[in-house]
Amino acid sequence: MPDTGLLFWMLVIFVTVLAVLAKWGFPVITSMVEKRKNYIAESLELAKKVDEKMAALSKEQARIIGEAREEQNKILKEAAEARNNIIRQAQEQARDEAAKLVAEARTQIEAEKESAMSQIRSQVAMLSVNVAEKIIRKTLSEDKERKELVEKMVEESLKLDPPAVKN
Amino acid sequence: MHRVTRYLLLALSVLMLSAPARAADAGKDGQQVDIKTMLFGHIGDSYEWHITKIGDKDIVIPLPVIVHSSTGWHCFMSSKLEDGPYEGLYCAEGGKYDGKIVEKDADGNEVRPFDISITKNVAGLMINSAIVLLLVLGCARWYRKHDVLNEAPTGIAAVIEPVVNFVYDDIIKGSIPEEHCRKYAPYLLAAFFFILVNNLMGIIPVFPGGANTTGNIAVTLVLALCTFVAVNLFANRHYWKDIFWPDVPWWLKVPVPLIPVIELFGIFTKPFALMIRLFANIMAGHAIILSFVSIVFLTVKMGPAINGTMSFVAVFFGIFMDFLELLVAFIQAYVFTMLSAVFIGLAHEGEGGKASES
Structure with missing residues (x-):
């Protein structure tokens, strides 16, 4: 049989222990442990979120780098194109210029040639007139027909080359 | 660690070898070792805290006895009970209340007082x-x-x-x-x-x-x-x-x-x-x-x-x-x-x- 005295004391002691521990003991420990557990859980959650953010950031970074590289490529390509264009244009211009110069030179040469030809022609005409005059002067005194001939010749030469005669 | 274990084993062996000698000491008076009393004495409750016995002297820590008997409240150390009844209270030997504090009622029967001793x-x-x-x-x-x-x-x-x-x-x-x-x-x-x-x-x-x-x-x-x-x-x-x-x-x-x-x-x-x-x-x-x-x-x-x-x-x-x-x-x-x-x-x-x- 349980002893009354021991029963009494056990009841007193255990209830006291229980009261003290329930007031100042276990709630402190469990709440603190809970608090820490929550904190750890939150930290883990936060770490996960940060991780996700980092992943997103690095993705974004990669995307930006890719974009920049593309841009660079585009710019380089455009620059190359522009350069090619400029070169081509310059070449074309140069070619045109050259062609123009050649054409001008040609026309000038033509004109020079023309004027030279006409000078030569008039010179030749003068010479031939002079020669003819000398020949005619020699024969004019002998024949009356000579006069006719001269007239005929003058007319002919006038007909042939009026400006040269005018000169 | 190994050394500790070795010393421990050595000490244990010495203790084990000396145990029979001590046991013989304890039993040399010719009295039979009362296992049952010893066992229940250790398992059960008591009014004093028995620590050991050196020679014939018991080393005990006396504990307070708090009892409400027919003569009112009694409060004293358990060591007072060693020399027979104290204030009409004594430890019963044998019977219904073996080892518990009892008092004698008018008819000479042992009765248990209200006992909230610090046992x-x-x-x-x-x-x-x-x-x-x-x-x-x-x-x-x-x-x-x-x-x-x-x-x-x-x-x-x-x-x-x-x-x-x-x-x-x-x-x-x-x-x-x-x-x-x-x-x-x-x-x-x-x-x-x-x-x-x-x-x-x-x-x-x-x-x-x-x-x-x-x-x-x-x-x-x-x-x-x-x-x-x-x-x-x-x-x-x-x-x-x-x-x-x-x-x-x-x-x-x-x-x-x-x-x-x-x-x-x-x-x-x-x-x-x-x-x-x-x-x-x-x-x-x-x-x-x-x-x-x-x-x-x-x-x-x-x-x-x-x-x-x-x-x-x-x-x-x-x-x-x-x-x-x-x-x-x-x-x-x-x-x-x-x-x-x-x-x-x-x-x-x-x-x-x-x-x-x-």
Whole structure:
């Protein structure tokens, strides 16, 4: 049989222990442990979120780098194109210029040639007139027909080359 | 480590070899060693705390005796009882109240006064409770003084916290609905630590330990009573309905309330089983260890050869049993707490569903 005295004391002691521990003991420990557990859980959650953010950031970074590289490529390509264009244009211009110069030179040469030809022609005409005059002067005194001939010749030469005669 | 083990083994061997000699000393007066008295003397309660016997002198710690007899209150140290009756009170020898303080009534019969003495077990309970309080409040103090978010527990907190966590997370949260955990956790944790410390202190054979507290039915009775109160005082409607109007065929409950009566008994048998389980396990453990030790003294008369061998066997098994008792100390605390939690959980069954309905 349980002893009354021991029963009494056990009841007193255990209830006291229980009261003290329930007031100042276990709630402190469990709440603190809970608090820490929550904190750890939150930290883990936060770490996960940060991780996700980092992943997103690095993705974004990669995307930006890719974009920049593309841009660079585009710019380089455009620059190359522009350069090619400029070169081509310059070449074309140069070619045109050259062609123009050649054409001008040609026309000038033509004109020079023309004027030279006409000078030569008039010179030749003068010479031939002079020669003819000398020949005619020699024969004019002998024949009356000579006069006719001269007239005929003058007319002919006038007909042939009026400006040269005018000169 | 190896060196420590070697020294320990050497010391043990010397002790074992000298044990028969001591035993022979004890038994040389020709008197038979009274195993039964010795055994129950160690397991039972007493008015003084007997530590050892050196020669013919008993080393005892006297404890206060508080008695209300027919002549009023008496309060004195137990050492006063050594020399016969004191203030009409004396320790009964034999009979119904063997070893208890009694007085003689008018007819010369021995009657028991109202006795709330601080006996060995009460003193043991006080010491063990102080240890429990020291441990748990020390841990709580650490938490109050430190920032729990920045520091890992050190010292006493590092010892107690994992145990609290283990009990709280594994036993309490596993058995009791979440919303009631906080309410019951202090009781269950206190019961766990109280039983564990008392069990462990019971294994220690010398002074602050050695009181057979959890192996005493009065102690386990109070613990079981607390569980009984915790279960039934705050039980919900569903629990009571299951007892008085369970879901069984009607003829099992209408003319003769067969199942309700059984269920009603169940209310009492559950804590009763808790009480007996803890008491029997701890008491049996102590009894077995004491029995092994007794073998040393019992075999003295069989000659040194048998005595020596048996002593060796007895000490070996004693050590083995002590290790087993360490395990049992924990297991019984665990089982008591877990079953209490399960019973409390049963008293709150079906509440989650109701809460979600409303």
